[in-house]
Amino acid sequence: xxxxxxxxxxxxxxxxxxxxxxxxxxxxxxxxxxxxxxxxxxxxxxxxxxxxxxxxxxxxxxxxxxxxxxxxxxxxxxxxxxxxxxxxxxxxxxxxxxxxxxxxxxxxxxxxxxxxxxxxxxxxxxxxxxxxxxxxxxxxxxxxxxxxxxxxxxxxxxxxxxxxxxxxxxxxxxxxxxxxxxxxxxxxxxxxxxxxxxxxxxxxxxxxxxxxxxxxxxxxxxxxxxxxxxxxxxxxxxxxxxxxxxxxxxxxxxx
Amino acid sequence: xxxxxxxxxxxxxxxxxxxxxxxxxxxxxxxxxxxxxxxxxxxxxxxxxxxxxxxxxxxxxxxxxxxxxxxxxxxxxxxxxxxxxxxxxxxxxxxxxxxxxxxxxxxxxxxxxxxxxxxxxxxxxxxxxxxxxxxxxxxxxxxxxxxxxxxxxxxxxxxxxxxxxxxxxxxxxxxxxxxxxxxxxxxxxxxxxxxxxxxxxxxxxxxxxxxxxxxxxxxxxxxxxxxxxxxxxxxxxxxxxxxxxxxxxxxxxxxxxxxxxxxxxxxxxxxxxxxxxxxxxxxxxxxxxxxxxxx
Numbered sequence: 314x315x316x317x318x319x320x321x322x323x324x325x326x327x328x329x330x331x332x333x334x335x336x337x338x339x340x341x342x343x344x345x346x347x348x349x350x351x352x353x354x355x356x357x358x359x360x361x362x363x364x365x366x367x368x369x370x371x372x373x374x375x376x377x378x379x380x381x382x383x384x385x386x387x388x389x390x391x392x393x394x395x396x397x398x399x400x401x402x403x404x405x406x407x408x409x410x411x412x413x414x415x416x417x418x419x420x421x422x423x424x425x426x427x428x429x430x431x432x433x434x435x436x437x438x439x440x441x442x443x444x445x446x447x448x449x450x451x452x453x454x455x456x457x458x459x460x461x462x463x464x465x466x467x468x469x470x471x472x473x474x475x476x477x478x479x480x481x482x483x484x485x486x487x488x489x490x491x492x493x494x495x496x497x498x499x500x501x502x503x504x505x506x507x508x509x510x511x512x513x514x515x516x517x518x519x520x521x522x523x524x525x526x527x528x529x530x531x532x533x534x535x536x537x538x539x540x541x542x543x544x545x546x547x548x549x550x551x552x553x554x555x556x557x558x559x560x561x562x563x564x565x566x567x568x
Numbered sequence: 569x570x571x572x573x574x575x576x577x578x579x580x581x582x583x584x585x586x587x588x589x590x591x592x593x594x595x596x597x598x599x600x601x602x603x604x605x606x607x608x609x610x611x612x613x614x615x616x617x618x619x620x621x622x623x624x625x626x627x628x629x630x631x632x633x634x635x636x637x638x639x640x641x642x643x644x645x646x647x648x649x650x651x652x653x654x655x656x657x658x659x660x661x662x663x664x665x666x667x668x669x670x671x672x673x674x675x676x677x678x679x680x681x682x683x684x685x686x687x688x689x690x691x692x693x694x695x696x697x698x699x700x701x702x703x704x705x706x707x708x709x710x711x712x713x714x715x716x717x718x719x720x721x722x723x724x725x726x727x728x729x730x731x732x733x734x735x736x737x738x739x740x741x742x743x744x745x746x747x748x749x750x751x752x753x754x755x756x757x758x759x760x761x762x763x764x765x766x767x768x769x770x771x772x773x774x775x776x777x778x779x780x781x782x783x784x785x786x787x788x789x790x791x792x793x794x795x796x797x798x799x800x801x802x803x804x805x806x807x808x809x810x811x812x813x814x815x816x817x818x819x820x821x822x823x824x825x826x827x828x829x830x831x832x833x834x835x836x837x838x839x840x841x842x843x844x845x846x847x848x849x850x851x852x853x854x855x856x857x858x859x860x861x862x863x
Contacts (some may be wrong), residue, residue, distance in 0.1 A: 314603050317838070355642050355783065357836055392604065392838075530637050532646075533835040535604070537596035539622060539648045542631035549631055549651060 315535055316340070320350070320391045322383040323369070330440055331373035331417065332381045333363075338391060341370040344421040345398030345526060345558045349534040351390040352379040356532050360391075361418035373417035395534050396557045400521050401425050401494055408432070408492035410468070410485070410507075413440040415498040418526055422496060423448055430454065430488050432481070434499075438462040454488075456481040469506040482510075489514040497561060498526040501543060508565035523561035527552045544568075572617070572826055574804050575700065575728035575751035582700045582728040582751065584672050584827060585614035588817065588845040591808050591829035592676030592702060592732070593648070597621050597662045598669065604838040607671060615845035617827055618672040621658070623704055625677075626684045628654040638763045638777045644832065645763050645779030650678055655688050663697045672699035674730065682716045686724030693725030700728040700751075705741075707734040707760050707780075714741050715748055722749060730806065735759035738793050746801045754806040754829065755793045758782055782832040786810030791819060798824025812840070814847030821848070 320338035327333075342348050342362045348370075349357035358380065362370035374380045383389070399422065401407065407426035409419045413435035423429055430452040435441045438461040447453055455463030464481035465474050474480045489495065489511055497507060504525050511523050529552050531541045536554035543552050545563040550556065575582035595601060598619040607616045632649030652658060655675075666673045675698055679685040685703070692698050703721050705714055714731075721729045731745050732754040742753055758780040765775045787810030798805050807820035808829035817828045830841050 317604055351836060355639055355644055355832075355836065356637075532637055532832070533594075533596075533600075535596075535600050537600040537622070538594060538646075538835060539631065539651050540636040540646065542648075542651055 315392060315395055318348075318391045318393070320348075320389045322380075322385060322387045322389050324385055325374075325381050325383065328373060328446075329443060330376075330413070331442075332376060332378065333371055334374055334380045334383070335369060335371045336360075336389060336391075337369040339368060340394065341365055341368065342394035343398045344425075345418060345524075346394040346396045347418075347534075347557065348391045348393035349395060349531075350380070352383070354379055356530075357392065357534065359528075359531055359534065361528075363417040363420040365421050373420075375414065392534060396553055397555070399496055399524055399526075399558050401496070402521075404493040406430075406491055406493045408488045408495045409497075410434075410495065411498040412500060412503075413442065415500070415526070415528055416442055418528070419496060419498050420446060423451055426494070428452070430492070432456060432468065432485060432488070434458070434466045434468060434481070454481065454484055467503075469503070469510060486510065486514045494521070495523040495561070496526070497523070498528070501525075501527050501529060501564075504561060504564035505567050508561045508563075511561060512565055518562060521560065524558050525561040525564065527557045527559060531557075574730065574806070574826060577749075577803065578728040578751045580726070580728060582672065582674075582730075584617035586617035586845045587821065587827040587848060588841055589616065589618040589620050589674075589806075589827060589829050590834060590841060591831035592620050592704065593622050593646075593650070594831050594834050595620065595622070597658060597665075598671075598673070599662070599665050601834070601838055606842045607669060609842075609846060609849070613849060614671065615842040615849075616671050617845070618674050618699065619666065619669070620674045620702060620829065621662075621676050622652060623650040623676050623678040624652050624655050624658050624688075625650070625679060626655050626688045628652065628657070635765055635777045636779075638765055638779065640763055643781060643783035643785055645761050645777055645781055646832070647777065647779030655691060659691075659695060659697075663695070666697040673697060674700045674702050676702045676704055676732070677721070678704040679717065682720035685717050685720040689721045689723075689725035689727065689729075691725075693727050698727060700730060701725070702730040702732055702754060704732050704757065705734055707736050707757065709734065709737070709741075711737075711740055711744055714745065718745055718748060718750055728752070730754055732757045732808070735789070735793075735809075738797065742797050742801060746803045750803060752804045752806060752826075753797075753801065754808050755797060755825075756790065756809060758786060758809065758831070782810070784810045784812055787812070787816060791823060794820055794823040794825055811844075814844045817844045817848060818851065
């Protein structure tokens with residue numbers, strides 16, 4: 314049951330490359346689910362939690378986002394929590410994979426298993442997230458597409474790296490073998506290639522082994538408008554109500 | 569509130585309990601908003617005049633592969649491709665819900681040719697959970713094609729037929745459709761527009777998105793059409809386009825519209841529809857009390 318809630322905006326501060334905004338409300342979202350906030354725009358804004366407390370959540374917003382202009386103490390009308398979130402059982406080895414701007418929804422999972430590895434891929438060094446967000450116990454792999462820091466991306470590419478750079482793909486494959494569960498948050502058009510890599514690397518893939526968060530525009534957020542449909546192997550699905558978390562392998566072979 | 573007859577010329581009629589309903593494409597098929605808005609008031613009075621479904625085609629349709637939404641200031645372009653699982657699946661999935669609500673259900677029917685309209689209309693005429701059909705037309709449809717679609721809907725089945733008139737051709741289509749037997753007209757379907765998208769990268773030239781235009785800018789254009797056509801046509805008119813407050817809805821009714829449809833404003837403010845309905849009920853009660861006091 315989706316509910317309307319009144320949230321209170323508490324504070325906002327820079328957290329490069331994002332802005333961190335905190336809202337308190339009776340029922341905060343769980344990892345992978347989201348809130349639809351009325352921030353005065355023509356459409357409600359989708360807010361994924363980056364940090365979750367008992368009666369509050371923190372979301373990370375891009376610069377100039379309307380949420381960064383709110384005044385502390387102001388009321389914000391929210392719908393949610395909406396959608397199907399991540400399902401992680403009791404596991405030891407969890408692999409998180411995110412592109413820079415899609416990273417925040419994975420942050421609540423940094424302590425979801427005994428061993429957590431995080432691959433963050435950014436276009437360039439400046440877009441990599443603050444290390445302060447990452448607990449020291451997390452094994453962190455930084456990947457940049459231009460090779461300006463860490464390993465060379467994209468993750469799907471297995472072509473030889475220029476001299477002095479190291480490709481990320483072999484590390485990614487090794488981590489796929491190590492992990493008991495993989496959670497991805499990337500541009501949806503990358504999922505078919507990433508699904509193919511997972512399928513080729515693992516001989517057998519258990520149910521819910523690889524979960525992909527789909528972040529697309531969700532105008533209504535409750536399955537009414539049909540604008541957020543995504544193609545899967547099982548036919549078209551609504552990102553808002555059938556997702557936003559899908560089985561990654563549902564995108565395997567989808568054009 | 570007294571029921572409003574949307575199809576006075578039709579043998580079955582199409583009475584609705586409230587003049588407020590959602591526009592096709594914004595509300596799903598009915599169950600989607602049940603947790604977010606009251607379909608009935610506390611005293612059991614109907615707030616929702618009808619459930620107008622998302623566009624439904626005879627056969628399943630897939631979503632558009634292009635960008636689906638582009639927002640600029642208060643306006644937005646929407647192009648979903650009108651995906652739906654087809655008429656048979658929709659009826660099977662939602663019939664029980666519709667029957668439980670007791671609210672008239674209007675199927676928004678889309679088709680590429682009169683044959684599909686006739687076939688779908690025939691299927692719907694045998695379904696007691698459906699009160700009427702709202703026929704959606706292409707924005708560039710000719711008068712001949714529009715009339716053929718209307719005849720097919722009428723000949724194929726027995727339900728009252730509302731035609732949602734494309735914004736681009738109201739002056740040509742509205743009088744002809746009314747003359748040729750449409751039971752009611754929805755003025756209007758949103759016009760088509762073009763916007764540069766946010767995806768534009770340097771070096772690739774400007775990328776554009778085409779879609780139907782929604783937003784408050786549609787409201788004065790709607791009133792312009794209503795002021796021309798509500799009194800000139802001999803059939804009821806439903807107003808649709810940019811309505812975002814009880815005052816907007818009242819302005820449409822004052823120009824002669826029998827009912828109003830709320831479109832994309834619902835996505836931001838699901839409570840808008842019942843709020844408008846309640847305000848119209850309250851106003852009608854006030855007027856009735858005032859007139860009884862006068863007599």
